[in-house]
Amino acid sequence: MPEPRRSDHTDYVAVNPIFSRPGEDSVASKYTLEPDGMLPETAYQIVHDETMLDGNARLNLATFVSTWMDDHATKLYTESFDKNMIDKDEYPQTAAIETYCWRILADLWHSPSPKDAIGTSTIGSSEACMLGGLAMKRRWQHARKAAGKSTEKPNLIMSSAVQVCWEKFCNYWDVEARYVPISEEHRTLDGHDLDKYVDENTIGVIAIMGVTYTGMYEPVLEISKALDAIQEKTGLDVPIHVDGASGAMIAPFLQPELEWDFRLPRVHSINTSAHKYGLVYPGLGWVVWRSQDLLPDDLVFKVSYLGGSMPTFALNFSRPGAQVILQFYLFLRLGHDGYRAIQQSSQDVAKFLAEGIGKLDAFELWNDGSDIPVFAWRLAEGHTSNWTLYDLSDRLRGKGWLVPAYPMPDDLADLTVQRIVVRNGLSMDLAANLLRIIEEETAFLDELDSPMPRPRVTEGFHH
Structure with a gap:
C-alpha cells in the first residue's frame, strides 16, 4: 500500500x-x-x-541560443543522439562529417587553403575559446623557450566587454587578463591605445565579432593595423584570435566585404557557436586555425580508426555527436543563400525593433542591430527618476517576454542598458506585438507620479 x-x-x-x-x-x-x-x-x-x-523559449530575447529546428532535424537528432563524438573508431562517418563542417567554415572564413587548415567541434564556443587561447599560449611558450627567454607571466589583451569564458581561460591557465576599457568614445576594442597594453609577454589579442553586451562588431582590421604598427616599432608579432561566437555566422552572409577573418594574416584562429547563428540546437561550437602550423602539435592527440589517424584537440572527452550531424544537415539544407536569407530576416526584425524603440522619447539607442541582429538601448538622460530599465524588464516579463537589463562593464558600470537578441523564429508579427507592449509599458511607467515603491536589485548579466 x-x-x-x-x-x-x-x-x-x-x-x-x-x-x-x-x-x-x-x-x-x-x-x-x-x-x-x-x-x-x-x-x-x-x-x-x-x-x-x-518560460516560453521563443519569447526569451536574452539568449543567443537556438530554440527551433525543423522536423527533419528533429528526426536526425533522434537517430543520432546516442553517438559519442570522441569515439571516432566506432563512429568514423560522424568523425568525417565533423571534418566536412570545419572545412566548410575554413572556406567560409577565407582560409588561404581550407584543405591545409585545421579545426574541431567543441561543446559550445566557450570550449572553442579555451582551445584557441591554449594554442596561442603554447606557441608563445615555444617561441620564448627557443629564444632562451622566460615563459612566466603571459598576458592576453581583450575588451572589458569580453564574454566570461575569456575570464575563465585566464584564470584557469594562469594568464594575465589585460582589459581595455570601453567608453562612450570607444564603444568596442578598436585598436586605440593598444600599444599601452602589448609587451613581450602578450600571447595574443581577442577581437569580438558581436560583443555580447550590445551585439557590436569589434573592427578586426583596425586592431590588426594597430598591431602591425606595434610590430614595426617593437618587433613584437602578436596574433589575433577572433571570438566570432555570433558574428562569424553573420558577417559572411550579411557583410561579405567586411575584412575580419583569415583574409587578415594576423588572424590565426576563429571560433563560433553553432548553437547561436549556426542555427543548431545547443550545445555545439567550432574553432578553426588558418593553417596546421598554428596549432602546436604537442596539444593534439592522435586517435586511430579504420587503419587511419584522426587528430583530436578538446577539453572534453565523451560528448554528443548529434549536433555535429545537425550542423552538416543545415549546411546541405540551406547552403549560402539559405543562411543569408535567414540571417537577413533576423536582422530586418532587429532593425525594425530598434527603429521603433529609438522613436520613443524615453530611450536612446546604443546601437541599431546593423552588425549582428542584436541591439541595446538606455534611458534618455534626464527622462525620468521614477523608473529604470529594470522596471521595464519586470513589466515585460509579466507579459511573457524576457528582455534583460544590466550594467555595462568597467568604465561604463554606471550605465544600464537593455538588450534584445533576435534569432530565427522571432517573426515580424511577434516583433510588432513586442514593440506594442514596450510602448504600452513605457507609457504606463511614464505616468507614475512618484518613484517605484521598492528598490531595484541589479540583475546579473545575461549571456
Whole structure:
C-alpha cells in the first residue's frame, strides 16, 4: 500500500492522482532515490509538468541560443543522439562529417587553403575559446623557450566587454587578463591605445565579432593595423584570435566585404557557436586555425580508426555527436543563400525593433542591430527618476517576454542598458506585438507620479 501523503512539499513532488497508477505513491522524493520506481507514464508526467513551468523559449530575447529546428532535424537528432563524438573508431562517418563542417567554415572564413587548415567541434564556443587561447599560449611558450627567454607571466589583451569564458581561460591557465576599457568614445576594442597594453609577454589579442553586451562588431582590421604598427616599432608579432561566437555566422552572409577573418594574416584562429547563428540546437561550437602550423602539435592527440589517424584537440572527452550531424544537415539544407536569407530576416526584425524603440522619447539607442541582429538601448538622460530599465524588464516579463537589463562593464558600470537578441523564429508579427507592449509599458511607467515603491536589485548579466 502507498505511504500516507507527506506534507513537506519542500522535499517532495506531488503526483496528480489522475496520472498515478494503483499501488503507486502520491509523492516522490526530490533529493533521494525512492526504494521503488514508478511506471514510465507517471514519471514522464511529473517531469513534463515540472518543465512546463519554464518560460516560453521563443519569447526569451536574452539568449543567443537556438530554440527551433525543423522536423527533419528533429528526426536526425533522434537517430543520432546516442553517438559519442570522441569515439571516432566506432563512429568514423560522424568523425568525417565533423571534418566536412570545419572545412566548410575554413572556406567560409577565407582560409588561404581550407584543405591545409585545421579545426574541431567543441561543446559550445566557450570550449572553442579555451582551445584557441591554449594554442596561442603554447606557441608563445615555444617561441620564448627557443629564444632562451622566460615563459612566466603571459598576458592576453581583450575588451572589458569580453564574454566570461575569456575570464575563465585566464584564470584557469594562469594568464594575465589585460582589459581595455570601453567608453562612450570607444564603444568596442578598436585598436586605440593598444600599444599601452602589448609587451613581450602578450600571447595574443581577442577581437569580438558581436560583443555580447550590445551585439557590436569589434573592427578586426583596425586592431590588426594597430598591431602591425606595434610590430614595426617593437618587433613584437602578436596574433589575433577572433571570438566570432555570433558574428562569424553573420558577417559572411550579411557583410561579405567586411575584412575580419583569415583574409587578415594576423588572424590565426576563429571560433563560433553553432548553437547561436549556426542555427543548431545547443550545445555545439567550432574553432578553426588558418593553417596546421598554428596549432602546436604537442596539444593534439592522435586517435586511430579504420587503419587511419584522426587528430583530436578538446577539453572534453565523451560528448554528443548529434549536433555535429545537425550542423552538416543545415549546411546541405540551406547552403549560402539559405543562411543569408535567414540571417537577413533576423536582422530586418532587429532593425525594425530598434527603429521603433529609438522613436520613443524615453530611450536612446546604443546601437541599431546593423552588425549582428542584436541591439541595446538606455534611458534618455534626464527622462525620468521614477523608473529604470529594470522596471521595464519586470513589466515585460509579466507579459511573457524576457528582455534583460544590466550594467555595462568597467568604465561604463554606471550605465544600464537593455538588450534584445533576435534569432530565427522571432517573426515580424511577434516583433510588432513586442514593440506594442514596450510602448504600452513605457507609457504606463511614464505616468507614475512618484518613484517605484521598492528598490531595484541589479540583475546579473545575461549571456
